Amino acid sequence: MVSICCKQWCVFGTGTFFVLAAGILLIIWPSIFRSIIKDELVLTNNSRSFDMWKETPIPMYLEIYLFNFSNYAEFKMDRKKIKPYFQECGPYIFSEKHFKTNLTWNNNNDTITFMQNRIWQFEADMSNGTLEDKITNINVITATVAYNLRFKHILIRHAVDFLLREKKELLVITKTPRELLFDGYDDPIIDMMEDLNVTTFNIPYNKFGWFYPRNDSSSYDGVFNMHTGVDKLKNLGKLYSWNYQNETKFYEKNSVCNMINGTTGEIWPPFGKAKQLTLFISDFCRSVTLNYAENYDKHGLVGRKYIGTESVFDNGTAYPEASCFSNGEILPSGVLNVSLCRMGAPAFVSYPHFYLADPVYRSNIDGMKPNKSLHEMFMALEPNTGLPLEVRAQLQINIMIQDYEGISLFKDLQRTFVPMMWFRQTAELTGELADEAKTVVLIPMIGNYTFYGFGGIGFLIIAIGLYLSLSGAWMKKDELLIKPNDDSTSHHEEYTPYHSS
Structure with a gap:
């Protein structure tokens, strides 16, 4: 049987992991986005933007x-x-x-x-x-x-x-x-x-x-x-x-x-x-x-x-x-x-x-x-x-x-x-160039959606854990599992009728 303590650690640990992951993502994603944008935009001999600038495609x-x-x-x-x-x-x-x-x-x-x-x-x-x-x-x-x-x-x-x-x-x-x-x-x-x-x-x-x-x-x-x-x-x-x-x-x-x-x-x-x-x-x-x-x-x-x-x-x-x-x-x-x-x-x-x-x-x-x-x-x-x-x-x-x-x-x-x-x-x-640009433009939105997704999942798991803890639902579940074993003898006792001397 898994103890109540282990269950709580599992639930709250999982929720905390998702919340922390969301927080870390919130901190580092702008840097990731800036790095991607810089790689795409700066002019170097082999950058993508260089060819477009050298001969304007629009x-x-x-x-x-x-x-x-x-x-x-x-x-x-x-x-x-x-x-x-x-x-x-x-x-x-x-x-x-x-x-x-x-x-x-x-x-x-x-x-x-x-x-x-x-x-x-x-x-x-x-x-x-x-x-x-x-x-x-x-x-x-x-x-x-x-x-x-x-x-x-x-x-x-x-x-x-x-x-x-x-x-x-x-x-x-x-x-x-x-x-x-x-x-x-x-x-x-x-x-x-x-x-x-x-x-x-x-x-x-x-x-x-x-x-x-x-x-x-x-x-x-x-x-x-x-x-x-x-x-x-x-x-x-x-x-x-x-x-x-x-x-x-x-x-x-x-x-x-x-x-x-x-x-x-x-x-x-x-x-x-x-x-x-x-x-x-x-x-x-x-x-x-x-x-x-x-x-x-x-x-x-x-x-x-x-x-x-x-x-x-x-x-x-x-x-x-x-x-x-x-x-x-x-x-x-x-x-x-x-x-x-x-x-x-x-x-x-x-x-x-x-x-x-x-x-x-x-x-x-x-x-x-x-x-x-x-x-x-x-x-x-x-x-x-x-x-x-x-x-x-x-x-x-x-x-x-x-x-x-x-x-x-x-x-x-x-x-x-x-x-x-x-x-x-x-x-x-043109529509073709717009579709290419959308890939880069959507990067911040991907980060935001991931952040909100991880954060939402984490807080939801923590909220469920708190509810189960405060309501005593885990304790009641354990009692229900134990009671059938305690009463088993009474169900199997042989009935002896009362006889008067």
Whole structure:
């Protein structure tokens, strides 16, 4: 017969074992998960994430919308009274692929140096229009020349005005999307500056095009130096330098606006419930911070959505700390002066259709229709792995024109930020990649379920043991087993009847 003491030790010991196992699991599982995540995410020659980063597997597209100055014929008849109308054309859609090249591993500080090659291919079936459409808008070359001469002596401006008229330059040009985007087009002013070796206007190419000569170029975006996450996983993807510098030189000197912060947007460390994420945009030589908005579900993966707010393109009007982005002239909130970053052109960046910008930018032009659902910039990421679920980066390039004394092309023009084009870069996680990611994402849940399972079983066993002990059920069971043996003789005694003598 097993004693009551042995039974109690067995029951309470088993329950305690499960409870202790749950406690140990609770303590060590986060470390196990972090170790698994680190092995999966850090960049090394043979890590899984390296191949995905080196050649991005997520399908990406570049949607480009060009603005056509559709009432220019009427406008040039009376510049003071006719409001320019800009008609959105497109989208012209290009598939996009990214490749990392010229890789150098820096083991001394756990970083990797690389260049980026982007290849775009026109997708005619997905586009609304062809690359042979005709688009009329401001002549960026003449606008750049006038802008760079705005503080020069009036005699210099008169001399340049003579050259512009002699070269038959116009305020506007009509070109095809093919020329405006990737192929570029010739311009007599560029040819003249190249022949005379003039560097005042800082145009390093023999043609002009918004993306010329960027297609299939490994040098255009510059040289990046990025943390691999080997030292600390939280540093994964964060830039250490760009073009061998820790800060840019395109905004106020010695200011935070020149700091190179964040990632390139393609690889992220686990960030949990961070309220903000920062990425560096080399096109505009600056970092941009996005703010958490809401949770976001994609193929069963729950991520966090971060959006661009008014603060991204403020230059000191609404957010004084952003005044160092103004380049000496604080404008109404909503546009960012990137002229120094874009080779001296009077280029100002905003959200499409001046979404979230001060209404003054839409007051002297027609055709702008800002819409949150169409023009909001956002990216949704899975917080445990940093995996991008969906990205929609969209920006608009505007050229500033105004009356420059001495240059007749711009006579009687009020200051206007002319929308030239806006583009949307999209990337969306596929179902196949989502299924692979779920394996890693479910690891914390497996640990939690195991913890609760072990803990629940342990406490249930202990509770049963306590009940049996306090109710005396074990004692009663033993008594029932003993009593039949004690009374056995009485059941087998022979009956003797009573006889009287």
